[in-house]
Amino acid sequence: MEKELIFGHQNPDTDAIGTAIAYSYLQNKLGYNTEPVALGEANDETAFALKKFGFEAPRVIKTAANEVDKVMLVDHNEPQQSVSDIDKVTVTHVVDHHRIMNFNTTSPLFYLDEPVGCTSTIMYDLYRYNDVEIPKNIAGIMLSAIISDTLLLKSPTTTDKDKKAVEALAEIAGVDYQSYGLEELKAGTNIADKSEEELIDLDAKSFEFNGQTARVAQINVVDLPEAMERKDSFLKAMDDVSEAENYDLFMLLITNVLDSDSKALVVGNDNAKAAFEKAFGKVVDSEIDLPGVVSRKKQVVPQLTEAFE
Amino acid sequence: MEKELIFGHQNPDTDAIGTAIAYSYLQNKLGYNTEPVALGEANDETAFALKKFGFEAPRVIKTAANEVDKVMLVDHNEPQQSVSDIDKVTVTHVVDHHRIMNFNTTSPLFYLDEPVGCTSTIMYDLYRYNDVEIPKNIAGIMLSAIISDTLLLKSPTTTDKDKKAVEALAEIAGVDYQSYGLEELKAGTNIADKSEEELIDLDAKSFEFNGQTARVAQINVVDLPEAMERKDSFLKAMDDVSEAENYDLFMLLITNVLDSDSKALVVGNDNAKAAFEKAFGKVVDSEIDLPGVVSRKKQVVPQLTEAFE
Numbered sequence: 001m002e003k004e005l006i007f008g009h010q011n012p013d014t015d016a017i018g019t020a021i022a023y024s025y026l027q028n029k030l031g032y033n034t035e036p037v038a039l040g041e042a043n044d045e046t047a048f049a050l051k052k053f054g055f056e057a058p059r060v061i062k063t064a065a066n067e068v069d070k071v072m073l074v075d076h077n078e079p080q081q082s083v084s085d086i087d088k089v090t091v092t093h094v095v096d097h098h099r100i101m102n103f104n105t106t107s108p109l110f111y112l113d114e115p116v117g118c119t120s121t122i123m124y125d126l127y128r129y130n131d132v133e134i135p136k137n138i139a140g141i142m143l144s145a146i147i148s149d150t151l152l153l154k155s156p157t158t159t160d161k162d163k164k165a166v167e168a169l170a171e172i173a174g175v176d177y178q179s180y181g182l183e184e185l186k187a188g189t190n191i192a193d194k195s196e197e198e199l200i201d202l203d204a205k206s207f208e209f210n211g212q213t214a215r216v217a218q219i220n221v222v223d224l225p226e227a228m229e230r231k232d233s234f235l236k237a238m239d240d241v242s243e244a245e246n247y248d249l250f251m252l253l254i255t256n257v258l259d260s261d262s263k264a265l266v267v268g269n270d271n272a273k274a275a276f277e278k279a280f281g282k283v284v285d286s287e288i289d290l291p292g293v294v295s296r297k298k299q300v301v302p303q304l305t306e307a308f309e
Numbered sequence: 310m311e312k313e314l315i316f317g318h319q320n321p322d323t324d325a326i327g328t329a330i331a332y333s334y335l336q337n338k339l340g341y342n343t344e345p346v347a348l349g350e351a352n353d354e355t356a357f358a359l360k361k362f363g364f365e366a367p368r369v370i371k372t373a374a375n376e377v378d379k380v381m382l383v384d385h386n387e388p389q390q391s392v393s394d395i396d397k398v399t400v401t402h403v404v405d406h407h408r409i410m411n412f413n414t415t416s417p418l419f420y421l422d423e424p425v426g427c428t429s430t431i432m433y434d435l436y437r438y439n440d441v442e443i444p445k446n447i448a449g450i451m452l453s454a455i456i457s458d459t460l461l462l463k464s465p466t467t468t469d470k471d472k473k474a475v476e477a478l479a480e481i482a483g484v485d486y487q488s489y490g491l492e493e494l495k496a497g498t499n500i501a502d503k504s505e506e507e508l509i510d511l512d513a514k515s516f517e518f519n520g521q522t523a524r525v526a527q528i529n530v531v532d533l534p535e536a537m538e539r540k541d542s543f544l545k546a547m548d549d550v551s552e553a554e555n556y557d558l559f560m561l562l563i564t565n566v567l568d569s570d571s572k573a574l575v576v577g578n579d580n581a582k583a584a585f586e587k588a589f590g591k592v593v594d595s596e597i598d599l600p601g602v603v604s605r606k607k608q609v610v611p612q613l614t615e616a617f618e
Binding site for chain 2: 096097098099100101102103104105106107108109110111112113114115116129297298301302305306
């Protein structure tokens with residue numbers, strides 16, 4: 001069987017990497033020949049989860065067509081979040097939990113999107129549906145992905161299916177998901193030893209809103225005031241990247257994972273900032289409080305999409 | 310629960326109508342409030358299948374936003390094949406077996422696409438997956454859809470999953486699928502009492518190929534020479550529609566459902582015809598033999614997509 005690569009989005013998080021590993025195991029059991037890879041290094045939280053369940057970080061690739069003709073995507077579908085040469089390979093499978101945007105194919109494919117908190121929740125169903133037993137370590141990395149994406153089941157993206165998957169996977173993995181989950185999330189909040197440039201690129205995604213390009217980055221912390229002490233340096237880094245990459249808008253969502261509140265820093269051109277304010281209210285000194293906002297997908301992207309229309 | 314409409318593509322075939330009926334029954338069992346509707350009158354073959362299994366033809370709609378805010382799509386995703394106001398409603402579910410093209414959403418949704426012969430094959434899995442028993446008449450209309458789309462399992466789009474679904478559904482429906490299938494297909498081949506204008510619109514889909522618009526229509530017959538006696542009238546009808554609707558290319562695939570061979574009639578501008586010939590070879594007097602070609606999806610659309618690149 002011809003080899004295929006499986007990967008999540010750029011600036012990978014625990015879902016992008018963990019679900020690629022889980023999908024590759026499942027597909028290989030079903031007769032495919034796949035390798036899970038990543039479009040960037042594992043972040044601190046993901047590295048913690050990989051180590052906990054005995055995985056090496058997947059190999060990092062930037063392009064795919066130099067290795068394979070066919071790929072499978074998890075946790076994303078928008079071309080600008082994928083390998084740079086995604087138009088040169090055939091996508092045969094997608095498992096995702098995001099909006100569908102600018103994803104076009106020549107032929108039918110396997111595509112499963114569900115409005116749940118994490119791609120690993122869908123993956124849990126795919127294992128059950130195909131009658132494939134989930135190994136202990138695979139259950140652990142899938143559990144870690146769901147904890148990460150749902151902020152330990154507290155994000156508004158969380159569904160009953162996510163809760164059920166977390167309970168089932170925690171049992172298979174043999175961990176208490178509450179205590180493990182807190183450990184895992186905290187592992188991703190150490191911002192002290194990273195530069196602002198690194199932090200705004202750690203979990204950042206690009207979007208196109210009605211012809212305008214936007215970058216929406218998110219960092220998790222346990223101490224918002226401590227993060228805000230670095231505000232001026234964050235803004236400078238955001239301005240620099242916006243200029244270099246021609247972003248019309250750059251938003252950095254700084255989320256306290258313990259109490260599920262956020263502040264956002266915002267830079268951009270007047271038109272884009274006006275759209276942002278239409279969605280979220282007045283930005284003062286490039287800063288805005290967003291109480292209760294923790295989900296880029298559910299509480300940021302749809303609102304910006306509408307505001308830019 | 311807020312009501313949602315479920316429908317297949319314009320110029321509906323047995324899959325578009327039958328799978329809408331089957332999906333509505335399933336979703337209502339799962340707690341949704343849905344109604345299956347159609348974007349056009351049932352064709353002869355579909356009317357035969359509906360009558361056989363005791364269904365009324367679904368209500369015909371042209372727009373959805375005047376009735377509901379949310380819809381579910383089966384057997385299509387491309388906006389130009391859907392209700393004219395598809396951009397004014399939210400698509401919450403899609404079950405399909407075609408390429409994905411120009412389908413964009415603001416939020417995540419349930420989307421299941423599989424490269425199988427018929428949407429009802431996927432629907433069969435969804436019933437099993439959700440542990441919902443398939444009633445006898447629903448099994449019958451799903452069976453009819455698969456027979457229609459796969460030309461009684463002879464189209465190259467046919468997969469093992471389609472075969473298994475046909476066997477299982479025939480058993481539930483209590484019919485011999487070989488003899489019923491032949492009856493059903495023949496019911497759709499009576500072209501004598503229809504005008505050329507009607508025939509080229511019966512099972513026709515619009516596509517965009519690299520900025521050019523194309524109409525690809527298909528009719529099923531049991532006697533190709535008899536159909537070709539009307540060639541000049543077909544060509545005139547195709548020219549008239551192309552002019553009225555600004556199609557760059559109009560292709561009519563005339564398929565003998567008994568021996569799985571086709572002839573095509575082709576009109577269009579020079580550029581589009583050149584692309585067509587790149588894909589299929591020389592067109593002589595607006596006519597070309599396409600032996601073995603029976604599937605628009607697998608044997609026409611990908612080839613044209615590539616030729617127009």
